[in-house]
Amino acid sequence: MAExxxxxxxxALRGMFxxxxxxxxxxxxxxxxxxxxxxxxxxxxAVVADxxxxxxxxxxxxxxxxxxxxxxxxxxxxxxxxxxxxLSERPAVVxxxxxxxxxxxxTIGKFAKFLNTYGRTVIVGAADTFRAGAVDQxxxxxxxxxxxxxxxxxxxxxxxxxxFQTVExxxxxxxxxxxxxxxxxxxTKGGLMDELTKIRRVVEKQAPIAEVLLVLDATTGQNGLAxxxxxIQHAGVTGxxxxxxxxxxxxxxxxxxxxxxxxxxxxxGQGEGINDLTGFTPHVFAQKLxx
Numbered sequence: 001m002a003e004x005x006x007x008x009x010x011x012a013l014r015g016m017f018x019x020x021x022x023x024x025x026x027x028x029x030x031x032x033x034x035x036x037x038x039x040x041x042x043x044x045x046a047v048v049a050d051x052x053x054x055x056x057x058x059x060x061x062x063x064x065x066x067x068x069x070x071x072x073x074x075x076x077x078x079x080x081x082x083x084x085x086x087l088s089e090r091p092a093v094v095x096x097x098x099x100x101x102x103x104x105x106x107t108i109g110k111f112a113k114f115l116n117t118y119g120r121t122v123i124v125g126a127a128d129t130f131r132a133g134a135v136d137q138x139x140x141x142x143x144x145x146x147x148x149x150x151x152x153x154x155x156x157x158x159x160x161x162x163x164f165q166t167v168e169x170x171x172x173x174x175x176x177x178x179x180x181x182x183x184x185x186x187x188t189k190g191g192l193m194d195e196l197t198k199i200r201r202v203v204e205k206q207a208p209i210a211e212v213l214l215v216l217d218a219t220t221g222q223n224g225l226a227x228x229x230x231x232i233q234h235a236g237v238t239g240x241x242x243x244x245x246x247x248x249x250x251x252x253x254x255x256x257x258x259x260x261x262x263x264x265x266x267x268x269g270q271g272e273g274i275n276d277l278t279g280f281t282p283h284v285f286a287q288k289l290x291x
Contacts, residue, residue, distance in 0.1 A: 007036070009251050010291045016030060026063065027052070034048070038221050038252040039256055040252070043252070043256055047073060071290040074289065075285075075286035078282035081258055085279065087210055091178045092178070092210040093170075093207050094212075095182060095203075096180065096241075097212060097237065098216065099224075102215045103215060105128075105138050108124060108141065108179050109140075110141075112124055112142060113145035117275075120176045120177050123170050124179050125150050127159040127199060130159075130185075131184070159182065160201075164206070167206045168206065197234075213239050214228060214239070214241065217243050240263050241277075242265060244269065251289040254268075266279070268285075
């Protein structure tokens with residue numbers, strides 16, 4: 001039995017844009033495809049309304065024009081927020097937050113490797129001291145990425161103390177970038193946010209925090225975003241990292257999450273390998289998504 005090809009937005013659009021003309025079926029199919037790709041009803045409606053207006057304005061019936069307008073429209077919407085990582089401080093301190101299970105620890109390893117590739121020296125702080133195995137897992141990824149690591153000196157050590165020691169070591173040794181892993185879950189949400197506030201306060205006594213990156217699993221879509229709302233409300237998030245963004249089946253979530261939160265996407269992970277994390281470029285993403 002032949003394997004079914006996974007559904008993708010670019011595949012669905014290909015059939016639409018190779019037709020001879022734009023007709024009523026084109027609009028219905030386009031709306032269905034955008035909804036299926038996790039754009040959400042509001043953004044789908046806005047994107048389609050914008051395209052209808054442009055098609056009427058330029059009096060075109062060529063599906064290729066529609067394809068180009070869709071690609072440019074999505075790129076323009078994605079470009080409204082600045083996706084540039086702010087890492088000019090020395091040391092530049094990055095807090096990484098997110099619920100457990102989204103790939104936070106592996107993302108830190110990939111991020112360290114990404115920075116290392118650009119010639120930056122990196123140290124990682126294992127401040128998720130509550131989760132069994134988190135420190136060992138992070139140590140493995142840090143080693144693969146060529147980054148130093150500061151571990152807790154005892155099980156359950158105060159996370160803020162680990163963060164402090166990491167920044168202190170970076171300053172003493174002239175290490176350029178500090179990445180601090182934080183807990184994804186405690187017994188109470190309030191306790192977790194208090195913990196993050198404490199880490200922040202302790203770190204800022206030594207160096208300003210350059211970025212607070214929230215890791216989201218793209219495959220969980222709107223549900224994953226709902227789980228992460230507490231971080232957005234309380235953790236001072238400056239950028240989003242989307243993991244597991246393989247293919248374009250959930251590609252619309254990229255635009256939906258940025259528009260819903262008002263926080264730019266700064267990094268995207270598109271595979272399991274250590275080199276599979278890249279900076280987010282709206283032009284490249286829109287090109288891949290729409291074709």
